[in-house]
Amino acid sequence: MGLEQFKNRNVGQQEYVMLDLEHTPQSPIGKFKQVVKRTFKPELFVGLGVTMREMINALFRGQMHTIKYPFEKLPISPRYRAIHEMLRLLESGHYRCIGCGLCEKICISNCITMDTRYDENQRKEVSEYTINFGRCIFCGYCAEVCPELAIVHGQRYETASEQRASFSLFEDMLTPIDKLNLQQEYDGFGAVTPNADENIKKTPLAY
Amino acid sequence: MEVVSYRSVETFVQHIPEVTALGVWIKAIIILAVISAIAGFGTYVERKVLAFMQRRLGPMHVGPYGLLQIIADGIKLFTKEDIVPQNANKFIFMVAPVITAATAFIALAAVPVFPDFTIPEWIPVIGGTFVPSIAADLNIGILFVLGMMAAGLYGPLLAGMAQANKWGLIGAARTAVQFLSYEVVTGLSILAPIMIVGSLSFVDFNAAQAGGIANWLVWKQPVAFVLFLIAGFAETNRTPFDLLEHEAEVVSGYATEYSGMRWGMFFIGEYANMITISVIAAVVFLGGYSADGMGWLWIMLKIAFFFMLMLWVRAAWPHVRPDQLMWLCWKVLMPIAVINVVITGIVMMV
């Protein structure tokens, strides 16, 4: 679609409901009729009734909408992309990150950096991992590309702090080892789809 | 507390103890203290009621259910810097809020607020003093109250003109237009009940409606009641007529440049006026207070009803435009009020 067409496109034409509004009366008698009509139509009291009904609903029927925010929080969508978390393996407690560097590569704001090394167990070890939250745009690509579901977006959306750097180190994002049982699996970007099994072909095994 | 019963004007006169100067002072202090507190509490109630009507909680954090919010607000208002703009007329700027508050409280002097009582003997110095229900029981009570409320116009007017601010000036102009216009409607609408009762004293009004709900003037003068209520909203600068400080149009109108306690005094004045209007409406149209056992509660409920109505309306209804306001006043309300007076006169003559 060209720019011109884009500008002139009909947005949701079908969904408009045309109201049959009266025209403002011009003659004095017409105006008088309108005043009388409006005066004796109980529209103003309908308004009062609505507000009173809402108050009663709120007070006695538990329909109060207020969430006392710092003490209560609304559950947020699993697809919400808040501050990153690094997850651990539930069985061993070892962090899941294998240091493949895909998040670092895909990051469009270039805010992820990591150092890896060859460790004593002949494995790739992530020695340092940082996200510069001053640059992160929370696009979620890192979580989506992660093959191990290691880096995910958490639910912690309160990111105001004196120093952005204080969020950014590996240890800050890693599930504390004593809270491993509270670790939530992530359902957002990059998570295994519910029908994943249907989409893969099984590799034959010789044993 | 001794409860004095007022069966009629006669018994009232017979039983009335001597009103001493000390009693009036005490009453004045009580009015000032209690009405100020109620005005403050009114802000809390208003915020709460509005919140509930929008299914919110309103203030919740200061004290249980946010009850101490008014104290927090008070502390805030008292401790805020008192800013006087450079180009303002400083004296008038500083005096204007005082006028608003003062006229509101002076008006209350002629309004029966709380029943009378005698201070117990065991309290030193002031023991045994009789405190009347009305600080100044004038026989032209209604006229005095209306007059004082009209004089309250000077508060916003001077404030708006003195602060060297265009929003303030527009606010002041609107003040003059709105208050003066609706003064006419208030006066004319209450003229009909006055004609029926034949007195300007609240006590006489109270006595005239004694004997049950059927005797209330609202049944005899429904049009006057409605007109008075509408005009009352306008006089107290309440929604839907709060054009003086309509923030969407004129920032904060006459109060634009005010801060701290000076701004607070406008607020107190407004709430005091709301109480005054509520009391007048209750006494003039809804039978006033009864000397019977729970009479004081009834008058409280009536006042509370009108106060509540103001909040309720604010939650439900939108503003009107200034031109609609004037149109309503001069083309609708004022003619109706005049016609009402005429019809009342004709009915009385017949």
Next chain:
Amino acid sequence: MSEVKTVENMVSITIDGTTYQAKEGEYILNAARANDVFIPAICYLTRCSPTLACRLCLVEADGKQVYACNAKVKDGMEITVDTPNILEERRAIMEVYDVNHPLQCGVCDKSGECELQNYTLELAVDSQSYAIQDTKREVKNWSTVLHYDAALCIVCERCTTVCKDMIGDAAISTTKRGGEPLDKAYKETMPKDAYAMWNKLQKSIIAPSNGTDYTNCSDCGECTAVCPVGALTGRDFVYSSNAWELERVPATCAHCSSGCQIYYEKKHTSVFDRSEKIYRVTNEWNYVSLCGAGRYGYDFENRVESKDEAAFNAAVEAFKKAETIRFNSVITNEEALMLQTLKEKMGVKLVNPDARAFQKFLDAYAKAAGQSLYSYDFKEVMATDFVISVGASLRNDNPNARYAFNNIQKMNKGAGLYFHPVGDTLVPTFGKNVELFTHKVGLEEAALYLVLDLFADKEKLPEDVKSYLDSFKTTATKTVKEKVMKNVTETVIDEETGEEKQVTKKVPEMVEKEVTVEKNALVEMLGKESDAFDATFEKMMKKKESFSMIVGEDLYFHDRYENIAKLIALIEQTTPIRVAMIPPKTNSLGVALICDLDDEATGYTVGYNENGNFRLSALGNGDLDMPAMNQQEGTLTNMHKRVTPTNAALEYNGYELNDLMKVLVGAPDLTVDWTEKLPVSKGFKTAKFDDLPNGYLNDGTENRGYALENLSCEAEAINVEKIGENSVLEGEIVYRCNPQRQFNDFTDKAHEIFEGFGLYASPAKAEALGKKVEIDFGDRSITVDVIEDDRMEGDITALADFKSEADVYSLFGPSRYRKVTIRKV
């Protein structure tokens, strides 16, 4: 030289309907690559022999399925790259490669540049049809630099091929894996080639060929370069970075005169240290092979935070009062030109022993040969099939010369003669037609005379030379004949019992040759049996068409270098042999061409990476810091007579030589502005630095910088002298020679190069010498550690010269061999 090699006959072939030109005798795969046609192949290496391990390059040529890496083009050949059957084979092959190959690409160093990944995707392998039980394969460190993860290995044998065919170490080979046999059912169901390939794959794995867990090799790391998967990696690089993070800076290796094309691959040091660091060096391994110094000696940069103005001013003062500038050849052409400019404008002396020796030798050669430079570059050498090496310690002096020597044996079915006083156990293993002459020190002339005798067209030889050569010939009738006669009689009788089988077999030949057999005293002089050599030489010469000779540093530092240079010119005139020279150090050729060098340093001396009263240093230990080779732009003249550009990989914040030039005599803005000023009279071109390319084309054409022009000059008549008997040294002899991966202070600074400074000796000699010795040169002495080199033979020991601090050059003076007294310490 023969016509066949130079003028290649072009043939036309058709690939997938398009007609291309190809060299006759070329493999289909190379012809396709040269014409930018893609044929999948994993196991083939351009300059090595086909291994037929992967079988991916299967194509249809004239209706028959052939392997493109193994089948030669014919005129009018019609080739189809993809037929349904071939596609099925290829897919099956890739599926087989993916059987039991770990899928944890995330933790593989090769991920992103892995050929297995690429071909799996290219051939769209999205499911697996085959399975077999895996064998436990362990990760091993083969040496100080080699890391082998057998689990990732697909046994394409590129590593073993390159090690054997190019490097010459043959340090790794395939061995038994001990895996499960394939399911018989597969033989029926699988495509044929895929099954055969899998059958072989399942049986083999790579291991050091000496049977231990550790390779005995020169640690060049070329196997890690050619590995298509993550199986072979540099130990230091393992898991330190992903391939895609590294920025490649094309450069020229500055360690030796090979001037190989390399890429410095760099990125930030760590999360916290954002300054850049070189993580590894890679190369275009199809066209150039690196040595261990080039691959692992990359972190020699001189980190300088800021400009030290005080030191700079001191340097300016030092230059103003300097009489001599001492430097070595690890500098760019531009810097050499700057120093030459200083000489011209300020009258300082330029002292550079290695380049000076080479310069004198080149001048002598030029006068005799009538051309300013030697004839062949090492790529041309590699194309010949008979190679002679004189005066070069092939293993240590120059890896490219060694690779060429080896490659000729392996790829061209070639032969080689190696003349050197220091015995070597590696060179004979290059091929069965390699003859080693471990001659006495100083007899290089004899070697050259022998070459003349063996190869020269006698008609062209001057009379005196001819008669001199004849004077060595004697007909040694007695001994030979007697032996032969006896053998004849004995063999007839004792055929079954005879221990002298060799003799018996040769009997008829010997009888025929009886008349013509001569004894050549030259051969005897060089330490070989004359008659035995004659026989081998005859075998060596079979089917040989092109000849080359490599000459090395020993000759430049020979006290009779002028005569030697003349002999070489004579060899070129009278034989089909063409000569390539190994410049002693990185840019010795460039310096020798650009600078007027002086012999002796006098007075106040400024040293550039060398000792002096004031020292400029790119090593960080001088009075004023200079950028190291990986921190500066410029050009180097390598032994292929090519001027190649190198680039700055790392940041340098200090002063450089050009800044000094600006103050002293005035200079253009940038160092590389000097590139176009290089002397045209010496064969350089007026090319701008930024216009110089640095890469290879698909057909292997070296597209790097430009080639020096070999200018012809007036040739003098060649009057060669007889062999100088006086230059023969005997007794305890020390040879100035670096260990395999050390060339200069910069390689020494690199953390992955472990060869130490010391006296290298053969195992027997090392045992005799003990751990530490004092070497007495007469006027001075030096105390060093003794280091065993199990590839050396004989009593001559080698003292490394890569440490400029030790000033080994001045210890040796104008010679590379010195008679010394060695005392145990």
